[in-house]
Amino acid sequence: MSTKQRTLTEPFKIKMVEPLRVTTEEERTRIIKEAGYNTFLVHSDDVFIDLLTDSGTGAMSDHQWAGIMLGDESYAGSNSWLRLERVVKELTGMPHILPTHQGRAAERILYSILGGVGKIFISNTHFDTTRANIEYTGATAIDVLPESSLHTEEDLPFKGNIDLEHTEALIRENGPDNIGAIILTVTNNSAGGQPVSMENALALREMCDKYGLLMVIDGCRIAENSYFVKHREKGYENKTYKEIAQQMLNLGDAFVMSAKKDGLVNIGGLLTLKNDDLAMKCRNLLIISEGFTTYGGLAGRDMEALSIGLEEVFDADYLTYRIRSTGYLGEHLRNKGVPVVWPIGGHAVYIDAGKLYPNIPVHEFPGQALVCDLYLKGGIRCVEVGSVMFGKKDAAGNLIPAANELVRLAIPRRVYTQSHIDYVLDVFDDILEMRGQTRGYKIAYEPPFLRHFTARFEKLG
Numbered sequence: 001m002s003t004k005q006r007t008l009t010e011p012f013k014i015k016m017v018e019p020l021r022v023t024t025e026e027e028r029t030r031i032i033k034e035a036g037y038n039t040f041l042v043h044s045d046d047v048f049i050d051l052l053t054d055s056g057t058g059a060m061s062d063h064q065w066a067g068i069m070l071g072d073e074s075y076a077g078s079n080s081w082l083r084l085e086r087v088v089k090e091l092t093g094m095p096h097i098l099p100t101h102q103g104r105a106a107e108r109i110l111y112s113i114l115g116g117v118g119k120i121f122i123s124n125t126h127f128d129t130t131r132a133n134i135e136y137t138g139a140t141a142i143d144v145l146p147e148s149s150l151h152t153e154e155d156l157p158f159k160g161n162i163d164l165e166h167t168e169a170l171i172r173e174n175g176p177d178n179i180g181a182i183i184l185t186v187t188n189n190s191a192g193g194q195p196v197s198m199e200n201a202l203a204l205r206e207m208c209d210k211y212g213l214l215m216v217i218d219g220c221r222i223a224e225n226s227y228f229v230k231h232r233e234k235g236y237e238n239k240t241y242k243e244i245a246q247q248m249l250n251l252g253d254a255f256v257m258s259a260k261k262d263g264l265v266n267i268g269g270l271l272t273l274k275n276d277d278l279a280m281k282c283r284n285l286l287i288i289s290e291g292f293t294t295y296g297g298l299a300g301r302d303m304e305a306l307s308i309g310l311e312e313v314f315d316a317d318y319l320t321y322r323i324r325s326t327g328y329l330g331e332h333l334r335n336k337g338v339p340v341v342w343p344i345g346g347h348a349v350y351i352d353a354g355k356l357y358p359n360i361p362v363h364e365f366p367g368q369a370l371v372c373d374l375y376l377k378g379g380i381r382c383v384e385v386g387s388v389m390f391g392k393k394d395a396a397g398n399l400i401p402a403a404n405e406l407v408r409l410a411i412p413r414r415v416y417t418q419s420h421i422d423y424v425l426d427v428f429d430d431i432l433e434m435r436g437q438t439r440g441y442k443i444a445y446e447p448p449f450l451r452h453f454t455a456r457f458e459k460l461g
């Protein structure tokens with residue numbers, strides 16, 4: 001990492017503004033209480049800095065907005081589709097390109113064909129919607145992250161990698177015929193946005209060839225991953241970010257993308273394939289649920305903006321700013337003494353709330369306490385990724401906690417400036433003064449599934 005700390009100047013200027021409402025702590029105390037201490041239930045107008053997710057929350061460029069006006073809304077064979085198809089073919093090297101309205105639509109189509117009772121899917125980490133779409137078909141989804149990735153403070157370059165030995169053992173144990181696909185999630189979202197090395201992807205390709213298996217790349221942050229490959233992996237220093245992405249995507253048999261991330265658009269998705277027969281089956285399902293094969297649930301203007309976004313995202317100035325600005329928040333938090341998952345990934349900073357608030361017992365949700373404190377002190381919205389989200393219950397109804405009590409600060413693309421991030425850092429000074437607190441929250445209401453979205457809490461003590 002560079003020792004010289006220069007101002008992180010955004011490589012863009014502002015042409016249109018979206019005002020932010022400044023609230024007082026008194027107002028926020030009332031608002032968060034009314035929302036049952038759940039930030040998913042707070043209105044966006046009442047949020048000052050929104051770090052809930054990086055999905056679909058980015059800002060489009062003037063070129064993309066100009067592209068919106070050029071959108072060709074013809075039902076079949078529109079110019080906007082032809083342009084998108086050209087851009088994505090060039091990026092992936094794959095012959096079959098299917099547009100979808102989101103990443104999960106591409107997943108549903110692909111995994112409903114590859115899945116089914118008895119099938120096993122193996123991944124470095126299945127994203128929630130990936131797992132849900134696989135399990136919905138009756139198949140099983142198994143995560144195989146290397147053991148070293150589970151240590152939140154160990155400084156390793158590619159903590160998002162798939163564990164190859166474990167993968168091979170699972171293939172042998174279950175028999176290659178029962179494996180639906182091997183899925184490489186790039187970067188590894190659920191494992192802290194950590195990157196995957198080209199070496200790991202190449203080795204996985206070889207293994208898939210050896211056993212005749214399909215390799216799927218879930219690559220919605222492929223540009224961010226390329227940044228890490230160029231700067232951390234030997235032999236890629238002189239390649240462009242786009243060349244690195246092209247090389248990695250071409251290793252796969254299929255590519256699934258939520259365009260709401262590195263597509264730099266607010267909605268959209270892609271499914272691309274090499275195999276003709278599989279592509280035909282996927283197209284048939286696409287028509288049933290998404291739309292005709294040349295729009296797949298997207299407006300012409302959405303496809304126009306996406307084809308421009310997929311080119312802008314590989315711009316060296318943009319990617320440097322993107323990865324450095326996430327790193328800026330993470331490094332400064334660490335310097336202040338806030339325990340963060342290390343090294344910092346591409347799209348988010350993860351805070352270890354269990355370590356930050358050591359006196360709040362796990363069953364009083366230290367992560368939820370931090371989420372609420374950040375909203376109360378600064379109007380900052382983020383999400384708990386700990387026992388509220390992943391905790392289970394034993395037969396007696398007692399909490400079986402998650403592995404870690406994390407809180408995620410996700411950074412929308414091209415939305416906030418360094419001064420917004422400096423403001424977030426300032427709010428953490430107040431948070432650090434509250435380190436000694438001993439009481440957290442209890443759940444007052446929870447739905448049967450995915451409770452973090454709609455649960456309501458009560459403040460204890």
Ligand SMILES: *Cc1c(COP(=O)(O)O)cnc(C)c1O
Binds near residue numbers: 129185257
């Ligand atoms: C966001 C995401 C998805 C799902 O995409 P949507 O566009 O939200 O449906 C799938 N995989 C990964 C890794 C993601 O981050």
